[in-house]
Amino acid sequence: MTRVIDGTGNDRVTAGRLARAVDAVRWETQSVGRAARAVVRGSGRERDLLIQSLKAALAALVAWLVAQVWLDDPMALMAPWVALVLVQATVYSSLVTGARQFAAICIGALVASGAQAVTDDNTGALALSVPVLVLLSNWPRFGDQGIYAATTAVFTIASGTVSADAVGHRLGQAALGAVIGVAVNALILPPVHLRDVRENLAALAREAGEVLSAVAGDLRGGEWDAQTAVGRLNAAKRLQDRLDALRSARGWSRESLRLTSGMLRKLHRAPTEALPPEDEDERLGRITGHVTALTRSLAVAADEERSPASPDPEVLASYGKLLELLGDSCRAEADRLLGEDDPGDPLLDERTTAAMRDLHTTLQEGLTKEAGQGAARTAVLGTLVLQAENLWADLNPEARGR
Numbered sequence: 001m002t003r004v005i006d007g008t009g010n011d012r013v014t015a016g017r018l019a020r021a022v023d024a025v026r027w028e029t030q031s032v033g034r035a036a037r038a039v040v041r042g043s044g045r046e047r048d049l050l051i052q053s054l055k056a057a058l059a060a061l062v063a064w065l066v067a068q069v070w071l072d073d074p075m076a077l078m079a080p081w082v083a084l085v086l087v088q089a090t091v092y093s094s095l096v097t098g099a100r101q102f103a104a105i106c107i108g109a110l111v112a113s114g115a116q117a118v119t120d121d122n123t124g125a126l127a128l129s130v131p132v133l134v135l136l137s138n139w140p141r142f143g144d145q146g147i148y149a150a151t152t153a154v155f156t157i158a159s160g161t162v163s164a165d166a167v168g169h170r171l172g173q174a175a176l177g178a179v180i181g182v183a184v185n186a187l188i189l190p191p192v193h194l195r196d197v198r199e200n201l202a203a204l205a206r207e208a209g210e211v212l213s214a215v216a217g218d219l220r221g222g223e224w225d226a227q228t229a230v231g232r233l234n235a236a237k238r239l240q241d242r243l244d245a246l247r248s249a250r251g252w253s254r255e256s257l258r259l260t261s262g263m264l265r266k267l268h269r270a271p272t273e274a275l276p277p278e279d280e281d282e283r284l285g286r287i288t289g290h291v292t293a294l295t296r297s298l299a300v301a302a303d304e305e306r307s308p309a310s311p312d313p314e315v316l317a318s319y320g321k322l323l324e325l326l327g328d329s330c331r332a333e334a335d336r337l338l339g340e341d342d343p344g345d346p347l348l349d350e351r352t353t354a355a356m357r358d359l360h361t362t363l364q365e366g367l368t369k370e371a372g373q374g375a376a377r378t379a380v381l382g383t384l385v386l387q388a389e390n391l392w393a394d395l396n397p398e399a400r401g402r
Contacts, residue, residue: 051189056087059184063177075159075166078105078173079180086181090256094185098178100145105174108133108152109167116157125157191256196249197276202334204242204284208291209330211236212323215295219320222313229299236295239288250281276337283394287330290391294323297387301380315381318355318362322388325352329395356392 035046063083067076082101088094115129116122133153137146156170185191215232218224253275329352 048191052087052089052191055184055188056084058188059087059181060084062184063180066180067173067176073169073173075169075173078170079177082174082177083181083184084177086178087185089191089252091182091186091190092255094182097143097145098182100141100143101148102171102174102178104137104142104145104147104149105152106171107136108149109156109170111149112153112156113164113167115153122157122160126154129153129157197246197253198337200242200246200249201276201280201284202337204239204246204288205330205337206334207239207242208284208287209327209334211239211291211295212327212330215298216320216322216324216327219316219323222317224298224302224316226299226302229295229302233292233295233299236292239291243285243288246281246284250278280337286394287391290387290394294384294387294391297380297383301384315362318358319384319388322352322355325355326388326391326395328352329392333395352392352396356389 060080060083063079064076067073067079073079082098082105085101086094086098088097111129111133112125115125119125119128130150130153133150134147136142137149139146142149152170156167159166211232214235218228218232257275
């Protein structure tokens, strides 16, 4: 019997893998292109990364020139190595990292020298010192710099020079590299992450507005059902990711202002732009919570298994009109946070307040008619109105008490 092998299946699998690989390469290429265009277009995260990378390279080059060309030190490699890694995201983190790294290097060099003196053999010295130093690198006081103790020990033993003079040279070069790295990071465009807070605040407000507008469009178009409601609820839940990014940016901004708010600003080496107050974070966080709660209530109302009485379509249409205005208010808030010159709709607040008042009137009339039909519909509509009022109160604090 002759066995016929059909390679169609394998060819199809191979072609699929090749297509995925091509798509991955295309996506990465497009990402690089987008990043390059963002650098050229203006200030942003991509340009900040470029500047920090160039500063790290400059610090390493300066440290090499000072150690090798000027001082003619035979162990000049240590200085650019340390300078390169000390150009951190903030000036404060550069200082903290430098102190931890220098301590780790000192311990690594001293332990390696002691192990070499005891064993008088490179292999024995490595076997004696490296396990101890790797274990010590997990000490929380070292942060993520503890591993430099072990790597310094390897370099020290591998070079074959473990005398007191050689150890002194290494420590001196490490100190030189630390000073140069911190100085370059502090004096040349020191990283201050004020823009990250503003951008995340504005993005959070804008994305909340987009969710509200999408929900409003569904309600006013009569396209609201359980599946649509769940989709909008998931979109609202994703606002939490943006809120987490805002909190992270706030932490970076707070740290980046340490050690740069005094002397460096007097030297015009740090920006003087005011950081948005932390009250804005709390307010936008409450707005995010209101949007999520609102969409969750609408999802419950659209679920026939969980809500015995769905709201009246006409009332939902009125509610959609209000949500559209609240979405516009969120987008106007985003423009304000970014300092946009366009004032937008000058009557937006008045229109939103009037829509809120009209909705109250409509609901009161509807609830009066339906009071005898049970409390379920009344509870759902009352919850929706209360959440819209909470949202409007945080979007427009002046509206409180009206």
